[in-house]
Amino acid sequence: MDRLSSRRKPFAAAALRPLSAQRPAVFVIVLTAMAVLITASVAVARPAPASFADLAEQVTPAVVNIATVQKSPMRFMSHDGAPGLDRPMPVPPDSPFGEFFRRFFEGQPGPFGAPGAPSEPGQKPRALGSGFIIDPDGHVVTNNHVIANAEEIEVVLADGTRYPARLVGRDAKTDLALLKIDAPEPLPHVAFGDSDRVRVGDWVLAVGNPFGLGGSVTAGIVSARGRDLQGGTIVDFLQIDAPINRGNSGGPTFNDRGEVIGVNTAIFSPNGGSVGIGFAVPSNIAKTVVADLRDDGRVSRGWLGVRIQPVTEDLAEGFGLAKPRGTLLSSVEPKSPAAAAGLRSGDIILGWNGKAIESPSDLARQVALTESGKTVPVTLWRNGAETTLSVTVGSSPDAKVRADAAPGTPSPGAAERVPAGMTVADLSPELRRSYSVPKGVDGVLVTGVQPGSPAARQGLRRGDVITGAALAPVEDVDALADRLEAARKAGRTMVALEVVRGGESRFVALPVARA
Numbered sequence: 001m002d003r004l005s006s007r008r009k010p011f012a013a014a015a016l017r018p019l020s021a022q023r024p025a026v027f028v029i030v031l032t033a034m035a036v037l038i039t040a041s042v043a044v045a046r047p048a049p050a051s052f053a054d055l056a057e058q059v060t061p062a063v064v065n066i067a068t069v070q071k072s073p074m075r076f077m078s079h080d081g082a083p084g085l086d087r088p089m090p091v092p093p094d095s096p097f098g099e100f101f102r103r104f105f106e107g108q109p110g111p112f113g114a115p116g117a118p119s120e121p122g123q124k125p126r127a128l129g130s131g132f133i134i135d136p137d138g139h140v141v142t143n144n145h146v147i148a149n150a151e152e153i154e155v156v157l158a159d160g161t162r163y164p165a166r167l168v169g170r171d172a173k174t175d176l177a178l179l180k181i182d183a184p185e186p187l188p189h190v191a192f193g194d195s196d197r198v199r200v201g202d203w204v205l206a207v208g209n210p211f212g213l214g215g216s217v218t219a220g221i222v223s224a225r226g227r228d229l230q231g232g233t234i235v236d237f238l239q240i241d242a243p244i245n246r247g248n249s250g251g252p253t254f255n256d257r258g259e260v261i262g263v264n265t266a267i268f269s270p271n272g273g274s275v276g277i278g279f280a281v282p283s284n285i286a287k288t289v290v291a292d293l294r295d296d297g298r299v300s301r302g303w304l305g306v307r308i309q310p311v312t313e314d315l316a317e318g319f320g321l322a323k324p325r326g327t328l329l330s331s332v333e334p335k336s337p338a339a340a341a342g343l344r345s346g347d348i349i350l351g352w353n354g355k356a357i358e359s360p361s362d363l364a365r366q367v368a369l370t371e372s373g374k375t376v377p378v379t380l381w382r383n384g385a386e387t388t389l390s391v392t393v394g395s396s397p398d399a400k401v402r403a404d405a406a407p408g409t410p411s412p413g414a415a416e417r418v419p420a421g422m423t424v425a426d427l428s429p430e431l432r433r434s435y436s437v438p439k440g441v442d443g444v445l446v447t448g449v450q451p452g453s454p455a456a457r458q459g460l461r462r463g464d465v466i467t468g469a470a471l472a473p474v475e476d477v478d479a480l481a482d483r484l485e486a487a488r489k490a491g492r493t494m495v496a497l498e499v500v501r502g503g504e505s506r507f508v509a510l511p512v513a514r515a
Helices: 009-015 053-062 098-105 283-296 313-319 337-341 360-368 429-434 477-489
Strands: 027-030 063-070 126-133 139-143 150-156 162-164 166-171 176-180 203-208 216-227 237-240 252-254 260-269 278-282 306-310 327-332 348-352 375-382 385-392 416-418 422-426 444-449 465-469 494-501 504-511
Touching (some): 053 063, 063 139, 126 203, 278 283, 306 360, 327 337
Antiparallel strands (some): 166 176, 203 252, 348 375, 444 465
């Protein structure tokens, strides 16, 4: 069964018993075949319509079943790496839900195969899913994980007519795929609606292929917006109170006007069955991705060229923010769109193109969904005040291989102490060689961190290089001490340190009040 583990407490607190009282743990399930069934919530703001019959009759002809023949079972190595303990991987390697699957399958007894996997050796595995037609020419939207690794794809219409389908394109980041079937006459189809207008509590209808039973219709409400399942996805999911089961993946969720406002993808469950918490890709994301796939079979994403990290309470104090908000730039790539716009390490992005940025995932999502070449205003926090810059978004480059410096052998050279439980030293040529500090990285070397100290609690460790403090560079231990002393005199309790580890930069908030 397609089940994904999840330890996200906000979900557990909203719908489940405390994690300590549950056995087994809570899991997120990717639906390798189904359209989200949505049951009415126990408490609703208004009564249900007298009937959904007219709406169901309007939309069901455009919802299809999808059957695939897989090339081979997808596999990953179990956590102990023992021979013979490989287990089938029910999502493609590039799926944003892969980490959830690994967490779920590791440590679970018995074999776990993809839905529809054959019981007889030598047979090719099969899978079932759902989808919907978006134009009379036969373009079909579904989930990427429904058709991943398939060597044959068949689309079955509501009237039972079967057509072979070809893959136009797929996008792992949003778990969407576009298929094409050729029919002798125009096909029934549905249109995307505006998911930004969807409100929590709105009625929705879902049609799909649960357990391969064929067209099934269910109704419910939108339970929440803006759910982040992590795992690398850029999707801001809609949550719907839907009893989702295997077979519904890729199916549509409709509003009361018969417009598609979501593509059903995953559920949250303590036991693998439905508990009424389902997730759908919002239509405004889906229609943008589908348009790109239809154009040339691929998705072009915006690129900024920065490394980012959350703004913690300690970092907010260190940067002079009243409360944690925005996303901190830990580094800016040379010759990137960010560098060209004047963004720099230590900036905190608070807004992107008029939309507030609350977390790194917010920024990553907004940048990725911004058209390459478009210039947008960016609000940021710099030197204790808000300012605005214009950034022209670039095209996402191919993934680059980054070489991290190997940890060096500690050297017992002379070191000096600074506050918060660290031992530091000027970065001499000998220490640079011993700790394998890359060329071009200059600052103060951390040669020791006392266990349980404030520095240790903030994640600092031996071999880190402190290159800046309070947004000013530090060339030696004296410069670092001066920055910390200035912060104490100014009444600061935290100072933001810029730290390089393995060739990559990030910020760490160092307590200084009791030094």
